[in-house]
Amino acid sequence: MFKLSGEDKANVKAVWDxxxxxxxxxxxxxxGRMFTGIEQTHTYFPDKDLNEGSFALHSHGKKVMGALSNAVAHIDDLEATLVKLSDKHAHDLMVDPAEFPRLAEDILVVLGFHLPAKFTYAVQCSIDKFLHVTMRLCISKYR
Structure with missing residues (x-):
């Protein structure tokens, strides 16, 4: 698994501000990008309207990014910070672990699009590593 360096942590915190x-x-x-591009992800929300602009999409998007904001706030103890989230996704929601890296890619695209001046090569690599670490921790309970 990737390890976040001090520089990575600083880059992640700076962007997350x-x-x-x-x-x-x-x-x-x-x-929205993930649900549009990967049809099978709709199976986790069978009764929800996942169209662009929908309440369900905004609500869950806020939860996902809020969880990542919490992870950034506790970047030195990600494993303990994400243990409940990992349990929930593995045991309650049973989300396919393959979906996490796909979501990470879409988050990178969104951040790069909205924060182009902040998204240098080094920052992109740091964010990518951070997302990789958080996603790996989120699927760690699947074993």
Missing amino acids: HVKGHEDAFGHEAL
Whole structure:
């Protein structure tokens, strides 16, 4: 598994300062991209309207990005921070672990699009590593 360096952590925190307050919008867009591009992801929300602009998409997007904001706030103890989320996704929701990296890619796209001046090569690599670590921890309970 990737390890986050001090520079990675600083880069993630610096970018996340610009995400704060926009979790709803960024999460909505990232999930919208995933739900549009990967049809089978709809199976986790059979009774929800997942169309662009829907309440369900905004609500869940805010939850996802809020969880990532919490992870950033506790970046030095990600494993303990994400244990409940991992349990929930593995045992209650039974989300296919293959969906997590796909969502991470969509989050990277959204952040790069909305924060182009902040998204240098080094920052992109740090965010990618952070998302990789968080996603791996979220699927760690599947074993």
